[in-house]
Amino acid sequence: xxxxxxxxxxxxxxxxxxxxxxxxxxxxxxxxxxxxxxxxxxxxxxxxxxxxxxxxxxxxxxxxxxxxxxxxxxxxxxxxxxxxxxxxxxxxxxxxxxxxxxxxxxxxxxxxxxxxxxxxxxxxxxxxxxxxxxxxxxxxxxxxxxxxxxxxxxxxxxxxxxxxxxxxxxxxxxxxxxxxxxxxxxxxxxxxxxxxxxxxxxxxxxxxxxxxxxxxxxxxxxxxxxxxxxxxxxxxxxxxxxxxxxxxxxxxxxxxxxxxxxxxxxxxxxxxxxxxxxxxxxxxxxxxxxxxxxxxxxxxxxxxxxxxxxxx
Amino acid sequence: xxxxxxxxxxxxxxxxxxxxxxxxxxxxxxxxxxxxxxxxxxxxxxxxxxxxxxxxxxxxxxxxxxxxxxxxxxxxxxxxxxxxxxxxxxxxxxxxxxxxxxxxxxxxxxxxxxxxxxxxxxxxxxxxxxxxxxxxxxxxxxxxxxxxxxxxxxxxxxxxxxxxxxxxxxxxxxxxxxxxxxxxxxxxxxxxxxxxxxxxxxxxxxxxxxxxxxxxxxxxxxxxxxxxxxxxxxxxxxxxxxxxxxxxxxxxxxxxxxxxxxxxxxxxxxxxxxxxxxxxxxxxxxxxxxxxxxxxxxxxxxxxxxxxxxxxxxxxxxxxxxxxxxxxxxxxxxxxxxxxxxxxxxxxxxxxxxxxxxxxxxxxxxxx
Amino acid sequence: xxxxxxxxxxxxxxxxxxxxxxxxxxxxxxxxxxxxxxxxxxxxxxxxxxxxxxxxxxxxxxxxxxxxxxxxxxxxxxxxxxxxxxxxxxxxxxxxxxxxxxxxxxxxxxxxxxxxxxxxxxxxxxxxxxxxxxxxxxxxxxxxxxxxxxxxxxxxxxxxxxxxxxxxxxxxxxxxxxxxxxxxxxxxxxxxxxxxxxxxxxxxxxxxxxxxxxxxxxxxxxxxxxxxxxxxxxxxxxxxxxxxxxxxxxxxxxxxxxxxxxxxxxxxxxxxxxxxxxxxxxxxxxxxxxxxxxxxxxxxxxxxx
Numbered sequence: 001x002x003x004x005x006x007x008x009x010x011x012x013x014x015x016x017x018x019x020x021x022x023x024x025x026x027x028x029x030x031x032x033x034x035x036x037x038x039x040x041x042x043x044x045x046x047x048x049x050x051x052x053x054x055x056x057x058x059x060x061x062x063x064x065x066x067x068x069x070x071x072x073x074x075x076x077x078x079x080x081x082x083x084x085x086x087x088x089x090x091x092x093x094x095x096x097x098x099x100x101x102x103x104x105x106x107x108x109x110x111x112x113x114x115x116x117x118x119x120x121x122x123x124x125x126x127x128x129x130x131x132x133x134x135x136x137x138x139x140x141x142x143x144x145x146x147x148x149x150x151x152x153x154x155x156x157x158x159x160x161x162x163x164x165x166x167x168x169x170x171x172x173x174x175x176x177x178x179x180x181x182x183x184x185x186x187x188x189x190x191x192x193x194x195x196x197x198x199x200x201x202x203x204x205x206x207x208x209x210x211x212x213x214x215x216x217x218x219x220x221x222x223x224x225x226x227x228x229x230x231x232x233x234x235x236x237x238x239x240x241x242x243x244x245x246x247x248x249x250x251x252x253x254x255x256x257x258x259x260x261x262x263x264x265x266x267x268x269x270x271x272x273x274x275x276x277x278x279x280x281x282x283x284x285x286x287x288x289x290x291x292x293x294x295x296x297x298x299x300x301x302x303x304x305x306x307x308x309x310x311x312x
Numbered sequence: 313x314x315x316x317x318x319x320x321x322x323x324x325x326x327x328x329x330x331x332x333x334x335x336x337x338x339x340x341x342x343x344x345x346x347x348x349x350x351x352x353x354x355x356x357x358x359x360x361x362x363x364x365x366x367x368x369x370x371x372x373x374x375x376x377x378x379x380x381x382x383x384x385x386x387x388x389x390x391x392x393x394x395x396x397x398x399x400x401x402x403x404x405x406x407x408x409x410x411x412x413x414x415x416x417x418x419x420x421x422x423x424x425x426x427x428x429x430x431x432x433x434x435x436x437x438x439x440x441x442x443x444x445x446x447x448x449x450x451x452x453x454x455x456x457x458x459x460x461x462x463x464x465x466x467x468x469x470x471x472x473x474x475x476x477x478x479x480x481x482x483x484x485x486x487x488x489x490x491x492x493x494x495x496x497x498x499x500x501x502x503x504x505x506x507x508x509x510x511x512x513x514x515x516x517x518x519x520x521x522x523x524x525x526x527x528x529x530x531x532x533x534x535x536x537x538x539x540x541x542x543x544x545x546x547x548x549x550x551x552x553x554x555x556x557x558x559x560x561x562x563x564x565x566x567x568x569x570x571x572x573x574x575x576x577x578x579x580x581x582x583x584x585x586x587x588x589x590x591x592x593x594x595x596x597x598x599x600x601x602x603x604x605x606x607x608x609x610x611x612x613x614x615x616x617x618x619x620x621x622x623x624x625x626x627x628x629x630x631x632x633x634x635x636x637x638x639x640x641x642x643x644x645x646x647x648x649x650x651x652x653x654x655x656x657x658x659x660x661x662x663x664x665x666x667x668x669x670x671x672x673x674x675x676x677x678x679x680x
Numbered sequence: 681x682x683x684x685x686x687x688x689x690x691x692x693x694x695x696x697x698x699x700x701x702x703x704x705x706x707x708x709x710x711x712x713x714x715x716x717x718x719x720x721x722x723x724x725x726x727x728x729x730x731x732x733x734x735x736x737x738x739x740x741x742x743x744x745x746x747x748x749x750x751x752x753x754x755x756x757x758x759x760x761x762x763x764x765x766x767x768x769x770x771x772x773x774x775x776x777x778x779x780x781x782x783x784x785x786x787x788x789x790x791x792x793x794x795x796x797x798x799x800x801x802x803x804x805x806x807x808x809x810x811x812x813x814x815x816x817x818x819x820x821x822x823x824x825x826x827x828x829x830x831x832x833x834x835x836x837x838x839x840x841x842x843x844x845x846x847x848x849x850x851x852x853x854x855x856x857x858x859x860x861x862x863x864x865x866x867x868x869x870x871x872x873x874x875x876x877x878x879x880x881x882x883x884x885x886x887x888x889x890x891x892x893x894x895x896x897x898x899x900x901x902x903x904x905x906x907x908x909x910x911x912x913x914x915x916x917x918x919x920x921x922x923x924x925x926x927x928x929x930x931x932x933x934x935x936x937x938x939x940x941x942x943x944x945x946x947x948x949x950x951x952x953x954x955x956x957x958x959x960x961x962x963x964x965x966x967x968x969x970x971x972x973x974x975x976x977x978x979x980x981x982x983x984x985x
Contacts, residue, residue, distance in 0.1 A: 083449075133639040135632050136586045142573060143628045150621030157618055266390075266453055279447050511840045511848040514833055521828040528785055528823055529891065530809040530841040589828045 029276025030288040037291055040298045048305045054181035060297045065186035066091065066248040070264065071271040071289040072197045073241025076234040078272050079201075081214045081281025082137040084235065086126065086144030087242040088264035090119055092257065093148045094246020099160035099256025108166055116243045122148065123239020127232035145265070152258030159257035162250060171251040186248045193244060197237075198286050206230060214281030271296070326583035329634040330598045333581075333627075337605045344613050357486040361608065363493075369604030370492040371396070371551035373597060375571055376578035377503055378544030380596040383579050385520045385537050386588030387441060387448035392548035392575060394459020395430050396568025399552030401463040402426040404472040404562035407479060419478035427549045433459075434545025438538030452541075456572070463564035473561040483557030492554045499547065504593055516540065520588030574603050581631050602631065689713060713911050724915065725943055727922035739797075740898050740930040741813070743782065746791030751777040753955035754790050759899060759930045764921060766945030767934040768969050774954035775934050776818055779901050782932065783815035784808040795898065809842055814892035818904035818934070820881065824888045827877030831867065831887055832858045834876045838891050861890035866916060882913025889917065893924075900924065901932040906940060918944060938966040 044051040061068070070087050077084045094115045101111035126144050130137050162168070174182040201207035209230040212220040221227045250256060273279065274295060275288025341348045341361070351360035375392050382389045403422040410418035433455060440451035485491040507513035518526045519533045527533045551571070556562045580586060581602055582595025606627055610620045633639040687704065689696040689712045696712055738761040747754030752774045759765050767775040780786045782793070784802035793800050800811045808815070817823040825834055835858050836849055843849065858872045865886040869879075876887055885905055892900060902921065906914040921944055925931050935941050941948060942964060950958040950972050958972050 129629070129633075133633060133636045133642075135636050135639075136580065138586050139577070139580050139628070139632055142577065143625045143632070145573075145625075146621045146628065147625035150619055150623070150625060153618040154622065266457070270450070270453060273447070273450050279449060509848065510845050511843070512845045514829075514837070514840060515845050518826050518829060518833070518837060522822075522826045524823045525817075525826050526837075526841075528783075528805050528815065528817055529826075529838045530806045531837075532806070532841075536845075 027276075027285075030285050030291065033275055033288060033291040033295060037295050037298060040295065040302065044298065044302050044305065051301075051305060054178065056301060058177070058181050058183045058187070060294055060301060061187045061190070062184050063252075063300075064293050064297045065184075065190040066245040066252060067264070067267060067271065067293050068190045068290060069193050069241050069245040069248060070268040071275075071293050072193055072286060073238035073245075074265075074268040075272045075275075075277055075284055075286055075289040076197070076201070076210060077137075077238045078269070078277050078279060079210050079214045079281060079284045080231055080234050081217070082130065082231070082234065083141065083269065083279070084123075084126075084144075084238045085138065085141040085265050086122070086148055087238060087245070087268055088261045088266075089145045089148035089152070090122055090239060090242035091246040091249050091261040091264060092259065093122075093152050093155075094119060094243045095250040095253065095256035095260050096152045096155045096160070096258060097256070098247060098250045099162050100155050102162055102164045102167060103160055108164060112247060115247055116240060119239040119241075119243025119246065120236050121239070123235040123237070123242070124232065126239070127235030130235065131228055131231045149258060155258075156256075157258070159255050161255045167251070168254065171254060184251075186251055189244070189248060193241065194286060194290060200237075201286055206233060210234060211282055214283070216282075267296070326592065326635070327595055327598065330581055330583065330595055330602060330631065333631045333634065334598055334602050334605065337602065337609055337627075341605070341609055341612055348612065356488060358489055361612065363490065365601065365604050365608050366493045366496075367490040368608070369600055370490075370496040371554050371568070372571060372574050372578060372604060373496045373600040374499055374547045374551045374554075375544075375575040376582075376596045376600045377500060377593065378540075378547030379572075379575040380579045380582070380584055380591050380593060381503070381507075381516060381540040382448075382544045383520075383576070383584055383586060384516050384588060384591035385540050386523065387537065387540070388576065388586070389437060389452045389541060389544045390449065390572050391433070391437060391452040391455035391459055392544060392551075393568040393570060393572045394456050394463070395433055395545050395548035396552035396555060396571060397460055397463040397562075397564050398433070398466070399426040399430055399549040400556030400562040400567045401466040401472070401564050402429055403479065403553060404474050404556055405466055407474045407476050408472050413474060414476050416478040419476050422479070423482070423553055426553065427546060430545045430549030430552075431542050434542035435538065437545065438541035441541060442534040442537040460564060463562075463567075467562055467564045469564070471561055471563050475560065479553075479557050480560055481557070483554040483559075492558070495550065495554070499550070500593065500597060507593070517589055517591065520591075575600075577628060578603050581628070581635075583635060602627075724918045724922050727919070727926060741782070741793065741795050743793045744791055746781055746788050746793060748777070748781055748786060748789050751786065751954065752781060755956040757782075757949065757956075759932060761930055762925050762928045763947065764925045764931045764933050764945045766941035766948040767932060767951060768938055768941050768948050768973075769951030770973060771936065773951040775951045776903055777954065778951065779815065779903050779932060779934055782808070782899075783813055783901055785815065785817075806841075809838065809895065809897075812898035813901065814838070814895060814897035814899070815901040816885070816888050816892065816903060816905055818907065820884055820888060820908075825876045825884050828875060830873045831862070831876055831879075832872040834887050835861060835872075835890050835894060839894050842895060857894055861894065865890055865920070880910070880913075882909035882916075885909055885913065885917065889920070897929070899930045899932070901934075903934045904936065905933075906935060906937065914940075938969055942966050942969070 041052075044056075050056075070091070074084060074087060097118060098111050098115050101114060102108065106114075122144065126137075126140050129135060130140050170185060173185060175185065175188065176182045201210065206229075209220065209225045209227070212223070212225055213227055213230055217227060246261075249261060253260065271292035272284065272289045273292070275285065275290070275292030277284030277289060277292075338348075345361075348361045351358060351362065353359070375396075379389060379392065403419075403426040406422035406425055407413055407418045410422070412418055437452050437455060440446045440454070441448050444451075481491055482495070483492055487494060507516070515526075515531055515536055518529070519531060519536050523533050548568070552568060555567050576586075578599035579591075579596050580599070582592055582597070582599035584591040584595060606624055607620075609615075610617075610623055615623055633643075684701050686698060687701055687709070688698045689709070699709075699712075739758050740761050741757070741759045743755075743757045745754040745756065746752075755778075757765075757778075767778065769775045777786070781788045781802070784804050784807050787804070788802060793802055795811045795813070798811075800807065802808050802811075805815070821827065826837065829837075832854060836854055839857075840849055855872070861867070862870050862872065867879075867883050867886050867890070876884055879887065889902075889905070905917050905921075909917075918940065921931055921933060925946075933941060933944055945964075946962050948960040948964050948969060949956055950960065950969055952973055960968060960972075
């Protein structure tokens with residue numbers, strides 16, 4: 001189906017199978033990141049007592065739950081060859097809307113729905129502009145960044161703390177995994193998002209099309225794939241993930257503020273790239289992005305262990 | 313595509329819509345506040361809102377110039393904001409620690425050291441991109457994140473204030489016009505001259521459009537890519553000197569914060585595609601002026617500071633939509649006021665090249 | 681011709697006619713397709729033979745033991761002045777890899793190359809270009825032309841790169857060169873400001889060729905110069921190669937079309953499994969080459985069995 005359009009005599013596709021982009025090659029960065037993760041963890045274990053404990057790993061997830069969700073959305077966008085700079089700002093806007101909504105006395109489920117709808121709509125609008133007007137994603141989402149941050153300050157200039165009792169209980173509730181290890185609901189939500197995303201990316205037509213669009217948009221279109229829907233769709237996913245991440249961040253900080261999550265879009269991009277997703281599109285794994293979040297997380301943990309020790 | 317009539321050539325150059333946007337912004341200002349366009353001379357110095365726009369926009373202009381060349385080679389430099397902070401920090405801490413903190417010598421050596429350091433930082437970016445083949449956005453992200461930390465180290469986390477008349481000249485001095493404007497214009501003239509009178513412009517475009525073909529044609533693609541990062545960093549350094557000189561202080565945290573985004577916006581508004589290749593220095597200059605005018609407009613129109621960003625986002629989207637051939641075509645179809653002659657170039661050809669998201673935009677930009 | 685019952689011939693955007701395949705010979709079809717340019721192929725052959733008789737034995741490039749691990753097994757090669765050396769072999773046989781080694785596009789890790797008797801280190805394309813070697817890659821779009829630049833800029837790119845950025849070629853020289861080569865190679869549209877990306881494949885190939893001819897190389901390496909272009913441009917390019925050889929240029933010619941290789945070449949180097957397996961003289965036929973490639977196949981299969 002996709003062989004060369006110009007039949008050339010004497011050209012036997014012997015080398016066709018020995019392409020440079022073989023499947024194992026693509027997994028190498030993910031494996032490398034995993035090895036790096038294990039190495040860093042090993043260093044921590046060797047140097048500090050109590051580093052190798054379930055709770056350290058659990059904390060890694062608790063402290064980075066929102067970033068994991070962001071990285072998932074970002075991975076989708078980058079796989080199609082796009083980029084989304086607005087995620088950090090949408091996180092801030094989500095915390096702001098959630099906090100303001102709760103302060104206004106709206107029921108929590110309604111606030112959650114509102115925030116999710118807002119994030120998705122935001123992504124949808126950017127996706128439509130990117131696809132239908134052929135403006136570079138970098139610029140559209142940069143404008144989205146300005147817009148979302150601006151809207152934060154329209155909602156309120158000051159930080160709004162979240163006082164709702166239900167929200168607070170949910171935020172601090174610990175789910176014991178074993179006698180000594182417990183996680184929060186944020187982690188559960190983040191891992192659920194990862195699981196759903198893995199299914200969408202690898203088991204559905206949408207996911208395969210995303211890879212195809214990132215590999216070569218032109219051929220994807222010629223193959224009759226729904227390029228438009230997928231290209232817009234990934235920004236909706238990214239917007240939705242930003243909203244979820246925003247809610248998790250609100251749980252984590254228990255406040256809404258327009259200056260929350262400044263520069264977090266770069267963390268998310270860095271996580272995806274560390275995990276082996278190519279910014280040129282077409283290559284990337286969600287598991288890699290998850291590891292991409294955890295590696296800087298381990299480094300942070302190492303630094304904090306170092307810090308507590310030296311200040312002791 | 314290549315018409316001889318100057319009017320058509322101007323329309324094809326892609327400068328039209330940015331200029332229209334700039335004029336509209338200026339006109340809106342003049343309507344709201346008639347004194348906006350007034351210029352007056354006092355003590356041999358020129359004052360007025362227009363001069364202020366130029367003066368405050370000088371750092372963005374400089375950085376955008378450097379960014380323009382980087383983007384032309386298919387790169388991007390996110391670290392310029394951090395470099396701005398470092399340049400200010402190095403100069404101010406040198407001046408503050410010098411034997412004669414108000415002397416010309418201290419100012420000159422301080423600035424010299426700062427610019428040399430910026431060149432080294434640019435070399436580092438260029439090395440990561442050209443020699444190690446790391447994607448530019450990631451390679452420069454490293455310095456963007458680490459840079460402010462470096463600046464904090466240099467200033468010990470303090471805001472260093474200095475009193476040095478020589479240093480103050482760079483950002484706040486006057487030579488009829490503010491010195492910073494003169495520096496920006498001089499750099500622009502220098503870059504325009506070098507890229508047009510030598511073959512550098514062609515080589516940069518060639519590397520941006522097709523790096524591998526350029527290498528096989530015998531271009532030193534790596535050297536060229538490296539050079540533009542050094543140039544961008546030095547431009548950012550000069551901008552950093554202006555910013556810190558204007559307030560006579562080095563603020564490691566806030567100097568040049570988000571200026572890289574403004575610079576990238578300026579380049580794109582000016583009609584240069586982020587996909588690399590064809591670039592427009594004049595467009596970049598216009599883009600930088602639009603962004604600065606926007607900021608000034610917000611203040612002069614009394615728009616609440618809370619929605620400054622929203623306003624900025626709206627204008628940026630509007631300008632980008634005006635530039636996108638597809639959006640323009642849709643707009644024309646919608647309004648249909650007068651029947652414009654069908655322009656075959658404006659019709660987006662069915663050529664959605666993923667590498668080159670807006671091919672029409674690239675083609676429409678004339679050489680600087 | 682095997683599949684269709686009827687054929688519609690189009691040329692330069694005009695309908696030439698519609699014919700029943702059974703009533704149309706291959707020769708007639710070609711002549712319909714290229715119009716009055718028919719006969720050029722015959723001329724190519726005549727030119728090539730003529731040049732062959734005069735081919736000097738002055739070596740332009742002599743490579744001994746040149747190779748690169750995992751790409752080409754070490755081999756010897758000599759290319760003389762005014763000689764067309766064909767590289768034949770299946771896809772993946774190492775012909776392109778060898779060409780890239782000779783140009784320094786990939787760095788050879790063994791062997792020695794002399795050009796005009798002087799040792800040359802082929803570290804990168806610049807070194808090869810400085811030694812007078814030119815290379816048209818098989819990836820015309822990806823590694824050849826710079827699509828978003830004009831014909832003029834593409835034509836002078838290699839020359840400008842060799843000159844260095846500080847010494848721009850003057851507008852006058854540029855215009856002269858561009859005019860000359862657009863005319864010589866019949867590049868269409870003949871507008872120097874046209875963007876190369878909008879040209880047809882054949883015209884892009886001509887621009888690429890012209891880019892190197894401007895630098896007046898001693899050795900011209902052509903990798904699949906006729907792939908994916910129309911038959912008129914194919915004949916033009918082959919004719920040009922024959923003429924260049926007659927004027928004394930050494931040419932390495934790679935093509936999957938063995939007829940082309942045989943028609944043009946004075947010597948044919950046969951590649952197989954990333955190694956040189958034979959060198960044939962001017963009288964080689966397509967069958968000879970096929971037999972060589974197939975023969976080794978049989979033997980290796982026999983060994984395997």
